[in-house]
Amino acid sequence: MEGEERRIDEKTQEKYAHLISILPKKKSWGRYLHMYHGFWYSSFVLNGIMSVQDNFKADPSDVLIASSPKSGTTWLKALVFALLNRNAVDQTSKQVMHSLNPHEYVPFLEVQLYAHSRLPDLDSLPPPRLLATHIPYSALPESTRGDPSCRIVYISLDIKDVFVSFWHFLNDGRHDSHEPFLLEEAFESYSDGVSPYGPIWDHQSEYWKASIERPQSVIFLKYEDMMEDPVNGVKRLAKFLGCPFSVEEEEGGVVDEIVKVCSFEYLKNLEVNKEGEIQFGKMKFMKWAFFHRGVVGDSKRYLTPEMIERLNMLSVRMTCSSGSSP
Incomplete structure (x- = not known):
């Protein structure tokens, strides 16, 4: 069958289940994570990744937003969507940002589009297709890493802030009853590299090398740099995506308006992001949970000096392994 009626056959699903087992x-x-080619994943995420590897074919016009979880992905999705759609939307996408959560505009490959036995009909989407993933660079389908290939926009965040943001997100945003994750226990797993899509330092290093x-x-963006100078960051991003701002747009305030309507505080206060939930594979998360604080250096409020030093050493390891500093 074609399009959305196409399904993964039973033998393939059995193969995935056997490999994972x-x-x-x-x-x-709070769950078992499986080691697959150097990274850790829950079983339902890994099932989706295998399906992406077997079935997704990138188009050269595709734009793939990549990141490790809780690294500024939601903000980046809003920015890229606004940039690519600014001419069609006009008034700098203000009305569009009021309609849907960024994760509904830009779906994840492995936990949304390929998370089920039914395969998505991506061929029906007009170019450029805007997609997202947390999959490490080395595990992406070859069609995303070949030549020619799609554009990949990666965003990174200090691994200390990533940990704290992820800890808050899983404790506060999950739409199910569960015991709170203790900070100290979660930290031990995280700093050992045993976390979803971890080790994060290897995740960031792979995309840095690719950039x-x-x-x-491949463009490698730092959340900290984007927050410090969002106007120039957005202009750099637009140039990479092949849709640079014209002189008229810059003089007309289009860049400033995109920065404003995609800002953390603006998105956080929209009604569309205050109610409802988003399904990622087998899990549901409240929309408001994607807008906790977004503050650089927030980890200092929660981590002990010893914890900070331990993660700083892992950051040094990432720098050494990549041969340069991201």
Whole structure:
């Protein structure tokens, strides 16, 4: 069958289940995570990743937003969507941002589009297709890493802030009853690299290397730099995406308006992001949970000096392994 009626056959689903069952596993963040090619995943995420690897075919016009979880993904989705749709939307996408949550505009491949036995009909989407993923660079389908390939926009955040943001997100935003994750226990797993899509330092390092080797296809953005100078960050992003701002747009305040309507505080206060939930695979999260604080350096409020030093050492390890500093 074609399009949305196409399904993964039973033998393929059995193959995925068998592969997952024989992988090394550890319990972390309230569930078992499985080691697959150097990274840790829950079983339903890994099932989606395998389906993406087998079925997704990137188009050269695709734009893929990539990140590790809780690294500024929601903000980046809003920015990229506004940039690519600013001419069609006009008034700098203000009305569009009021309609849907950024994760509804830009779905994740492995936990939304390919999370079920029914395969998505991506061929029906007009170019450029705007998609997202937390999949490590080395595990992406070859069609996203070939030449020519789609553009990949990666955003990173200090691994200390990522941990605290992720801890808050899973404790506050999950739409199910569960015991709170204790900070100290979660920290031990995280700093050992045993966390969803972890180790995060390897995740960031892979995309950093790709951005150095293939700068025409991969851009590596730092959340901290984007927050410090969002106007120039957005202009750099627009140029990379092949839709630079015209002089008239800059003089007319289009860049400033996009920065404003996609800002953390603006999105957080929209009614569309205050109510409802979003399904990621087998889990549901409240929309408001994607807008906790968004503050650089928030980890200092929660981590001990010893915890900070431990993660700083892991950041040094990432720098050494990549040969340069992201």
